[in-house]
Amino acid sequence: MEDRVETEHKHLGVFHLMWLHLEGLLNRIYRNNPLYHLHSIGVFLIWVALFTGIYLFIFYKINPEGAYESVRYLTEEQWWLGGIMRSLHRYGSDLLVTVMLLHLAKTFITSRHGGWRRLAWISGVFILWMVWICGIFGYWLVWDRKAQLVALFSAEMLERIPIFGQPLSINFSGAGSLDAIFFYILFIMHFALTVFLFILLWVHVSRIASARINPPFRVGLATLGLLLLYSILFPAGLEPPADLKSLPATVDVDWFFMFLYAPLKHLSVPTMWFIIIVATVGIALVPWLFPTRKGLTASVILKNCTGCEQCVFDCPYEAIYMQRRSDGKPFNLEALVSPERCAGCGICVGACEFDAISMDGLTEREFKEQILAISRELAGTKEGPTLLVFACSWGVDASANLDGLTARVLTVPCGGMVQPSMAEIALDAGVDGVVIAACAPNDCHYRTGDELLKLRFSGLRHPSFKTSVGRDHRIKMLFLPQTARREFRQQIEDFAEELRDGGKNTPCV
Amino acid sequence: MRIAAFIVSAIPFVLIYMLSAAEFHFYAPSDSMLKIAFKHSGKRLEECDEAGFLLREAERYRRENRQTQGVRMDIGILEKTGCSRERYPVELRLVVDGKILLEKTYQPVGLKKDGASYIYERFLLKKGVHNVKITLKDGKNSPPYLLKKMVNFPPQGIVLVRFDKRKDSLIME
Numbered sequence: 001m002e003d004r005v006e007t008e009h010k011h012l013g014v015f016h017l018m019w020l021h022l023e024g025l026l027n028r029i030y031r032n033n034p035l036y037h038l039h040s041i042g043v044f045l046i047w048v049a050l051f052t053g054i055y056l057f058i059f060y061k062i063n064p065e066g067a068y069e070s071v072r073y074l075t076e077e078q079w080w081l082g083g084i085m086r087s088l089h090r091y092g093s094d095l096l097v098t099v100m101l102l103h104l105a106k107t108f109i110t111s112r113h114g115g116w117r118r119l120a121w122i123s124g125v126f127i128l129w130m131v132w133i134c135g136i137f138g139y140w141l142v143w144d145r146k147a148q149l150v151a152l153f154s155a156e157m158l159e160r161i162p163i164f165g166q167p168l169s170i171n172f173s174g175a176g177s178l179d180a181i182f183f184y185i186l187f188i189m190h191f192a193l194t195v196f197l198f199i200l201l202w203v204h205v206s207r208i209a210s211a212r213i214n215p216p217f218r219v220g221l222a223t224l225g226l227l228l229l230y231s232i233l234f235p236a237g238l239e240p241p242a243d244l245k246s247l248p249a250t251v252d253v254d255w256f257f258m259f260l261y262a263p264l265k266h267l268s269v270p271t272m273w274f275i276i277i278v279a280t281v282g283i284a285l286v287p288w289l290f291p292t293r294k295g296l297t298a299s300v301i302l303k304n305c306t307g308c309e310q311c312v313f314d315c316p317y318e319a320i321y322m323q324r325r326s327d328g329k330p331f332n333l334e335a336l337v338s339p340e341r342c343a344g345c346g347i348c349v350g351a352c353e354f355d356a357i358s359m360d361g362l363t364e365r366e367f368k369e370q371i372l373a374i375s376r377e378l379a380g381t382k383e384g385p386t387l388l389v390f391a392c393s394w395g396v397d398a399s400a401n402l403d404g405l406t407a408r409v410l411t412v413p414c415g416g417m418v419q420p421s422m423a424e425i426a427l428d429a430g431v432d433g434v435v436i437a438a439c440a441p442n443d444c445h446y447r448t449g450d451e452l453l454k455l456r457f458s459g460l461r462h463p464s465f466k467t468s469v470g471r472d473h474r475i476k477m478l479f480l481p482q483t484a485r486r487e488f489r490q491q492i493e494d495f496a497e498e499l500r501d502g503g504k505n506t507p508c509v
Numbered sequence: 510m511r512i513a514a515f516i517v518s519a520i521p522f523v524l525i526y527m528l529s530a531a532e533f534h535f536y537a538p539s540d541s542m543l544k545i546a547f548k549h550s551g552k553r554l555e556e557c558d559e560a561g562f563l564l565r566e567a568e569r570y571r572r573e574n575r576q577t578q579g580v581r582m583d584i585g586i587l588e589k590t591g592c593s594r595e596r597y598p599v600e601l602r603l604v605v606d607g608k609i610l611l612e613k614t615y616q617p618v619g620l621k622k623d624g625a626s627y628i629y630e631r632f633l634l635k636k637g638v639h640n641v642k643i644t645l646k647d648g649k650n651s652p653p654y655l656l657k658k659m660v661n662f663p664p665q666g667i668v669l670v671r672f673d674k675r676k677d678s679l680i681m682e
Contacts, residue, residue: 026517029513029514029517030514030517034518090529091522091525091529094525094528094529095521095522095525098521098524098525099521149535159629166548166618166627167627167629169546169629169631170546170547170548170627170629173544173546173547173629173669173671174544174546174667174669174671174682222518226518226519226522230522230525234526237530244667245666245667245669246665246666246667247535247536247540247541247542247665247666247667248535248536249534249535249536249537249538249540249665250532250533250534250535250536251532251533251535252530252531252532252533253530253531253532253533254528254529254530255528255529255531256525256528256529261535262533265535
């Protein structure tokens, strides 16, 4: 049987389940699954592009004649360092586009695009375009045949924007029409856009507490190592120099950045602009076109709030802030929730020891009373062992996978809503074992629920256990994706077996 | 497992190998291009002695400034005297092998239409010899500029037509 805390188990869509299966497959071969770190890998690749770009700039000559020659020197004569740097710069950018698209796909497929995440989504669309434009300017700087093509098509595209008083293509009409000033502008644009990119990244993570922008060391090292290996094995080539008197008929296209130019062979410029605008606006409007269900909203019970700030520290989306006390109580601060930023995860409930947070009216005390009532009912059952399962709404559908076991399920928005005292209530009421089933590690739908759960139950973060009586063997934490039903069932059965045997040597997790 | 992880990690690099330098044919080997690219100022709608007006106003300012303080130079003198700076649009006509490919008017830039007209057009032609005739008209009563030539368009070559100010004529290169 299942009791609900105003939360339903979320039945995930087909694509979401497929994605979880893919992550599950990769979890078997990776210690650190890169699909859990796409965002930080992306930031890491921006740093790679920046540092390699700085090296390339040392040798780059900012004029039409010197630009190509300086790149040729790096590619052919300084192949052992300059050439590798150039390849790292090029392939790192290609990999960045791949990672960004995967990150976008994952965010959408796993329903992480809506509600309080809208700002991140929209800023992400701008970031995509910023990276693309930055890359196009980068190709332009080389001033080879590819750059000539990029210049011609880019100019034709930009001319359609009515802010330009003259056709830009005139600048690429013939010999002598380009000067060093133009290349200075190109370079400044290429570099300035990187600065804007970092500003956009700041906006992208502005509502995420303690955003993880650095990948785990092994992941970063592996990414760099693979990039370096690829750069050595397949160094970036160089097309012949740009010749404004001949057509760049056949060019080695980098589809990661030049995908918009190929259709210009068959489509007109206004049609291309129409497609670009519709696609961009369409992607930006995804949070409204495919809205995610609004969850619960937290609110503070002021009379109980002591201003300890634990909820602020634990909130993954900076939805709680502190302000000076307003009710005259002898505490400096009081907590307040920004409803528009609240994800409804309940992590703040798990963080609060003072019954000062409620979720849509359901207070922590009322929730604990529910736990007590259910636990007493369970404990009164003659068949054992009795289990109380706190099931994360995004994890395995616990109620559908406990047939034949004496268990009751409490579905919570996030495993991070559960604090040790809640497990203690159940155990003290006579339940044999408590299971907390959360999402897969590093894949908590609300970012940090799994981590906070582990820290609290390990005594490394408040709130911790009220008593120090050893009961680890009666608490089981499972971190499994929704697709891992069999493993969930197996682990529950094993846990029940251990409880039957006494289970004194069983670790908590 | 490390080998499996390495193989899976190589997948994005297979994509990079396939997509980062894929040959693409934007133009056919037999294609050639005629480009018309230059800026040209049309004639003034009204001819007036703009320099003379400015000189006289400057002289008045110097004269009156010696005698009194606070005299202002009238920078709007040209508008008051009706000396409009507006220019004629530039009309261009292109005929290749007897077929009219272009017949277009290019307005001068600027809020008061006193800037130059910018012309940029491109036409894909097949390689070989073509009869090219270009006519440029930049004023109501001024004779048109004419460029007429049999031109050999090399494969994947670009033939550029521009206006040479020193020669005061259309040239082809």
